[in-house]
Amino acid sequence: MSARPRVWVTQPVFGDVLARLDPYFDVRVEPTVAPRGAGELREGLRDVDGALVFIPDRIDAAAIAQASRLRAIANVGVGYNNLDIAALTAAGVLATNTPDVLTETTADFAWALLLATARRVTEAERWLREGQWTTWSFELMLGRDIHASTLGILGMGRIGRAIARRARGFGMRVLYHNRSRLPPEVERECAATFVARNELFAHSDHLVLVLPYSPQTHHAVGAAELGRMKPGATLVNIARGGIVDDAALADALAAGRIAAAGLDVYENEPAVHPRLLALRNVVLTPHIASASEATRRAMVALAVDNLVAALGAGPHAGRPPNPINADALLARGPRSA
Structure with a gap:
């Protein structure tokens, strides 16, 4: 036997x-x-x-x-x-x-990162824990609205579509770019509009990355793409490290070319680019988007x-x-x- x-x-x-x-x-x-x-x-x-x-x-x-x-x-x-x-x-x-x-759980976490990033949740908590809250100020920790803003999704697979469906509750306009356009009935279900890649970067108030990683998508978001974004925009990456040029992102965040970023994945994880660690306007989590x-x-x-x-x-x-x-x-x- x-x-x-x-x-x-x-x-x-x-x-x-x-x-x-x-x-x-x-x-x-x-x-x-x-x-x-x-x-x-x-x-x-x-x-x-x-x-x-x-x-x-x-x-x-x-x-x-x-x-x-x-x-x-x-x-x-x-x-x-x-x-x-x-x-x-x-x-x-x-x-x-x-x-x-893991589709729905990961989509939930994209929203957790998006809200925390736009409303400066982790930055505010860190500031409070450091004992810096000594008086209340009307302009304290001003963030960006989610409701009635424009959500961009780069990569409209299962998770991207689940993220888009959740945007209805916030009354958001949803734009997306994908290798191929979704069928009309799926666009209607997601209330999402297909746009050219450059338009997605230029018009999104909040941009979520849901691309699969491949040699073709390595550094798909670099200095040029970040330069097309609005100064008040936020970027969320729940896809894979390497899709974003982390050094270029650190440059953009430090210079205020975009407002903030929420990252669950990194180029060389578990190592995180040291300049990202030092920045206040970035929410960092350890690859836990599916971790329920x-x-x-x-x-x-x-x-x-x-x-x-x-x-x-x-x-x-x-x-x-x-x-x-x-x-x-x-x-x-x-x-x-």
């Missing part, structure tokens, strides 16, 4: 959910949450058939080349720029992600379902719900047992 497939989980999360792997596989779960360097990732993948990984785990071509047994990677997250998809596909390794289950307990549990559960099916087990064997690179099945040849 052949040995059971081996699975590696790179973080200890929701043990009761991970336990759903046990009937099918020999499972090794890392005991601590810690950054996994390239060498540790290569070693961890070397002798396993599948892995459940997270956004900080950068699975590169070198790791894939040494993972002779590997057949499936289940990424816990919508974005997957941490995975070398071309190398996985060439090696016949199926990759999956976890879309949909219910949603994070749902993400892990979906990743488990993906991994079980991708490794040919369970009721949906061979048919994972969310394949990224279905072509990997065509490239798959016999791999070492």
